[in-house]
Amino acid sequence: KARNPHEPEFVQAAEEVILSIAPVLEKNPEFVRLRLLERMLEPERMISFRVTWLDDKGEVQVNRGYRVQMNSAIGPYKGGLRFHPSVTPSVLKFLAFEQIFKNALTGIPMGGGKGGSDFDPKGKSENEIMKFCQAFMGELARHINHRLDVPAGDIGVGGREIGYLFGAYKKIKNEFTGVLTGKGIGWGGSLIRTEATGYGLVYFAENMLQTKNDSIKGKTCLVSGSGNVAQYAIEKIIQLGGKAVTASDSSGFIYDESGFSMEKLEFLKDLKNNRRGRIKEYAERFKNVVYKDLDEKADHNPLWAIKANCAFPCATQNEVNGKDANNLVKNGVTLLGEGANMPTTIEGINILIDNGVMYSPGKAANAGGVATSGLEMTQNFMGDHWTREAVDAKLQGIMKNIHDTSLAAAKEYGKPGNYMVGANIAGFLKVARAMQAQGVI
């Protein structure tokens, strides 16, 4: 806290990990002597740059761009780019820090990184988005390559933006390499990458439920967000026989008691991915759907006060606070899987765990996205293209492995069933051992 007084999100992410790994440090005094945790908390390199571009009126616009190269102990830096007005060094450092452990858990050799800009894509024309992406890559291209740092998408950066960023990189460097993941299928992308985070989240939840001889089938599920992660979480919930009854965006949320069908989900995908509209339109299109505007001053989010069995926050950080956690418990939720990164506050997590809710942190439950990005990198290196079935089978295997590894670590360190502690410990140990082997650098 003293070292990073103006970085609340980063301090919050660090505190969660520090508390979890205390028993590991006790057992391994050499990790303390080598100051491995302190080293992990300091980015290896952090780049901040100006992005200047011309809008449709011909006026000059100035934004800030960043890349946080957090840790490369086990592989090239890997992590998404976020375009959102709320992007700050604190937000990117928290995301890059979490990414170190998440990537380690996937079993694929990838280090941790994150980047982005305070650019707001909302209301921008297609031309402005392209101009911005080209200007952003104009600087970023100096700091990345397919062996060093491989960015992907995140909030505000989907397939369209990755296309423009990739085109700009290729032009600047005069080379066709897998420098970004989330690419289109015809030009180096992997099947299932678009679906991977949402699918992986629900596969992870299924693994958790199996430990109680239960499954998603027949479960009523709350989902927040309506972007990439939320859409494919809803799709997998439907495929596995569950019922997803909510979705949201930064303006409000919808509650559809009868649940999403594939047809309704197609409407949502078209609304959000092609027409870039507001979630309110869903309630106007379908019968018996309740819409509620977001009340920024409220001390809780009514989405989390709906009766359900499972909850999947898939929008953004700190969207489930202590009050929300109490409401979830009161209304029968017994499992919360984080699709977003750090969507639950520390108070919220404690309330969930104390009340016996099965809780899985984003760094474990949403790792399917980056894992499939890792598979995309492998295919690019091999010059190969795997089938949908092959990638999906690998994704399921990786999610099961992350689940089992986290559960085993939690048990070994005296916190059976605590996925947060287990994921933090398993991820930390892998990176710590690599750093130890590589010396004091």
Ligand code: NDP
């Ligand atoms: P998208 O941009 O596709 O969607 C984000 C969704 O969340 C949108 O519905 C957006 O609403 C909503 N949202 C964003 N910010 C806020 C906010 N401040 N308040 C309320 N709603 C908000 O992003 P993704 O689906 O890719 O990412 C969602 C989360 O999942 C993030 O935390 C991300 O870091 C995490 N994640 C993503 C991965 C991926 O592969 N994409 C991998 C692992 C984690 P609106 O439409 O109004 O903008």
